[in-house]
Amino acid sequence: MTPPLALHARSGHPDFLDLPWGAPLSAWPELCARSVELQRGLSRHEVQFVSYENAVYAFKELVEGAAEREYDLLMQMEDLGLPVVTPVGHVHDRREGSENVSVLITRYLDASHPYRVLFQNPGLERYRERLLDAMAGLIVRLHLAGVYWGDVSLSNTLFRRDAGQLGAYMVDAETSEIHETLSDGQRNQDLMILEENVLGDLLDIAIVTDLPPAMIPEETGPSIVRRYEGLWSEVTREVVIGASESWRIQERIRALNALGFSVGEVELVATGEGDRLRMRTVVTDRDYHRHLLHDLIGLVAEERQAELMLNEIQEYKARVSRELNRSVAMPIAAFRWKSEMWEPAIARLNPRLEAGGDPAQLYCEVLEHKWYMSEQAQEDVGLDRALDDYLQKIIEEP
Ligand SMILES: Nc1ncnc2c1ncn2[C@@H]1O[C@H](COP(=O)(O)OP(=O)(O)OP(=O)(O)O)[C@@H](O)[C@H]1O
Numbered sequence: 001m002t003p004p005l006a007l008h009a010r011s012g013h014p015d016f017l018d019l020p021w022g023a024p025l026s027a028w029p030e031l032c033a034r035s036v037e038l039q040r041g042l043s044r045h046e047v048q049f050v051s052y053e054n055a056v057y058a059f060k061e062l063v064e065g066a067a068e069r070e071y072d073l074l075m076q077m078e079d080l081g082l083p084v085v086t087p088v089g090h091v092h093d094r095r096e097g098s099e100n101v102s103v104l105i106t107r108y109l110d111a112s113h114p115y116r117v118l119f120q121n122p123g124l125e126r127y128r129e130r131l132l133d134a135m136a137g138l139i140v141r142l143h144l145a146g147v148y149w150g151d152v153s154l155s156n157t158l159f160r161r162d163a164g165q166l167g168a169y170m171v172d173a174e175t176s177e178i179h180e181t182l183s184d185g186q187r188n189q190d191l192m193i194l195e196e197n198v199l200g201d202l203l204d205i206a207i208v209t210d211l212p213p214a215m216i217p218e219e220t221g222p223s224i225v226r227r228y229e230g231l232w233s234e235v236t237r238e239v240v241i242g243a244s245e246s247w248r249i250q251e252r253i254r255a256l257n258a259l260g261f262s263v264g265e266v267e268l269v270a271t272g273e274g275d276r277l278r279m280r281t282v283v284t285d286r287d288y289h290r291h292l293l294h295d296l297i298g299l300v301a302e303e304r305q306a307e308l309m310l311n312e313i314q315e316y317k318a319r320v321s322r323e324l325n326r327s328v329a330m331p332i333a334a335f336r337w338k339s340e341m342w343e344p345a346i347a348r349l350n351p352r353l354e355a356g357g358d359p360a361q362l363y364c365e366v367l368e369h370k371w372y373m374s375e376q377a378q379e380d381v382g383l384d385r386a387l388d389d390y391l392q393k394i395i396e397e398p
């Protein structure tokens, strides 16, 4: 095998030297036993997936120099805690008889779906409209961090189920720019690109499958923009408070936390009008519940999954406190919940996990099933009964 001209890979990953470098990516499926066929969105560039023992990687062939640039951008965005695909490396490769190329290596985002799959898979209908919120949320996060995307589209986003919602991840950072902060002009530019691209994405999908009645191609982009504007103004809103109203600081932080945002800093500046202060909050990420759950019991989950589990832990804490007739601290309740509720449930879900299911997602599905059954029965049916029913019914369905 001929090695490439240069290969840069992050530690903790394979060295990728066993791949058929020198050959165009389009020829890899025939040349390389590690090549795998996986769902993907439409793209101008050739993308191939390659499987190693511990992970699958995506390889994208670009013109010389472009992979290095995209890699650097993704690295910076990862440092900013943004939901982007994980950059793993870049390669400078030769091509016989034509210009040399660069290849970007990212880690395949497990359990992710390109938007086309959400529309073509009958089991995923209920996620289609949630995609609008996921998209708006992703752009708000990028803009808060000073990232101008430059090519916002459904094709450049990957979606991942997160409890009953969807999480959105940026997959294509080729056109992105990172600034200290974004001007309104830059944000608007991104939103205009979004409207145009989303229209194209949906017209494209409408050729092969029926869109949900509420999803009219011409109205979908503007609807994402409206959701974006609502969330943006809520997060960046400044509040004027009196010097003696410090509870309002807590109230504001809690409201942002409830939206999933972690608050890094609170800035208070005198308004010059009596003792009134202008409060500005700086949000650092939208993983508030993920961090909290992880800090409490070391479980890794997506944001919405973590929020559901934390609600369940709160409920569990209230029940145990009632039974013991004294208040139980959150860390203690969380540990007991983990050993008494989470672990037994996960043990019972084991067959599904072995088939490739995600523990937090499955657990949240059982929780949802419990609420549904409890609503039908007009009483709390408890987790065990919900699990019995879930394992019997849901698992037998395709
Ligand atoms: N790390 C990854 N995990 C999962 N899927 C990926 C990953 N990287 C790329 N893909 C898939 O490959 C598709 C194409 O990737 P990408 O959008 O980066 O290519 P592109 O050619 O630059 O696109 P464009 O035509 O918008 O310029 C994505 O839509 C996605 O489905």
Ligand SMILES: [Mg+2]
Residues within 6 Å of the ligand: 042, 043, 044, 155, 156, 172
């Ligand atoms: Mg793309």
